[in-house]
Amino acid sequence: MPTLDRQDDVFILDIGDTENRFHPDWIASVNTALDEVEKADGPRALVTAATGKFFSNGLDLDWLFANPEQHRDYVVSVHELLARMLSLPVITVAALQGHTFAAGAMFSLAHDFRVMRADRGFWCLPEADINIPFTPGMSALIQARLTPRAAHESMTTARRYGGGDALAAGIVDRAVDEDAVRATALEIAGALTAKTGPTLGTIKSRMYGPALEALRDKENPLG
Numbered sequence: 001m002p003t004l005d006r007q008d009d010v011f012i013l014d015i016g017d018t019e020n021r022f023h024p025d026w027i028a029s030v031n032t033a034l035d036e037v038e039k040a041d042g043p044r045a046l047v048t049a050a051t052g053k054f055f056s057n058g059l060d061l062d063w064l065f066a067n068p069e070q071h072r073d074y075v076v077s078v079h080e081l082l083a084r085m086l087s088l089p090v091i092t093v094a095a096l097q098g099h100t101f102a103a104g105a106m107f108s109l110a111h112d113f114r115v116m117r118a119d120r121g122f123w124c125l126p127e128a129d130i131n132i133p134f135t136p137g138m139s140a141l142i143q144a145r146l147t148p149r150a151a152h153e154s155m156t157t158a159r160r161y162g163g164g165d166a167l168a169a170g171i172v173d174r175a176v177d178e179d180a181v182r183a184t185a186l187e188i189a190g191a192l193t194a195k196t197g198p199t200l201g202t203i204k205s206r207m208y209g210p211a212l213e214a215l216r217d218k219e220n221p222l223g
Contacts, residue, residue, distance in 0.1 A: 002026065004033040009193040010186055011037050013048045019057035020050055022103055026060075027077050034084060044196055045189035046088065048111060049095040049182050055121075056104025075221045078103060079137045083215035085110035086141065086208055089201030091192040095185035097178065102126055106138055109145040109171075115185045118163035118175040129158040136223045137215035144211040146171060 005012045013033050020026070037046050050056065064074060085092060085107065094111040100123045108114050108123070116123065125142070127134055134142070134155065143151045150169040153159055163175035176184050205212060 002029045002033055004036055007186065008190065009043045009045065010189045011040070011044060011046045012182075012186075013037075013046060015048060015050045015056060017051040019054045020104065021057055021060040021063075022078055022081075023060040023063055024074065024077065027081055030081060031084070034088065037090060038088070043193035045091040045093070045193045047093045047095055047182070047185045047189050048107075049185065050097060052098060054098045054104070055094070055096045055100040056107060057099065058102030058104045058106075072221060075135060076218055079135070079215040079217075079221055082106060082110045082137070082141055083212050086215070087201060087204045087212055089198060089204070090196045091189055091200070093185040093189045095182045096121065096123065096172065097181045100124070102130075103138075106141055109141060113174075113185075113188055114172040115174045115176060115181050115188065116163040116166055116172040117178050117181050119178065120162075122160040122162060123166045123171055124158060124160045125154045126158045128156055133223075135221060137211070137217065137221065140211040140214035144208050 002013060002015045005014070013030070015030065037044065059078065064071060092111040093113045093115065094108040096108060096114060096116040098117070098121045100108050100121070102125060105123055105125050142155060146154065147170055150171060154171070161169060161171060163172070166172045167175040174184055
């Protein structure tokens with residue numbers, strides 16, 4: 001399960017060492033960690049990291065298929081988490097040490113910056129291959145955070161981007177050696193800890209207003 005640590009003024013949210021799928025308990029745990037980050041005083045930033053082969057493999061489809069009656073509420077909870085990260089009033093950096101797929105890739109896009117391992121691992125939106133359409137909120141998030149060209153290619157072709165290709169497409173901000181992923185994320189976050197509080201939250205909320213509105217639409221989350 002996710003755990004929260006702190007190194008100087010940077011919080012480190014480790015989201016796990018498995019596939020780190022969005023199980024309801026996992027979502028609740030991440031939200032609890034974000035509560036602590038938001039309630040803290042003073043300069044601060046957040047690095048979201050993981051250990052093992054995956055950063056996150058996205059939605060917990062096994063749980064979802066076992067609980068089809070909760071489909072809508074589950075999607076709402078995922079949307080709420082994405083919206084919360086996108087508008088969090090601190091600088092956020094995702095340290096992508098492993099595969100980052102589907103909702104996991106969207107979760108990475110909800111961060112301000114992304115650092116990816118250069119030599120192994122893929123960033124991918126596989127929905128076109130697995131026949132699961134993006135929700136309106138997910139589409140809005142992706143299109144708000146990527147260039148039109150990168151959004152179109154990643155959403156329609158399910159391309160798997162390695163670190164170098166992800167950097168070239170503007171999906172990530174740095175592509176570095178495996179042992180430098182977390183350290184680089186901490187470096188970026190550590191330099192921006194003063195950029196925190198209501199002003200930053202307002203800037204993000206206004207910058208991504210349409211995407212946040214779509215993600216927070218509880219009446220018609222599935223389109």
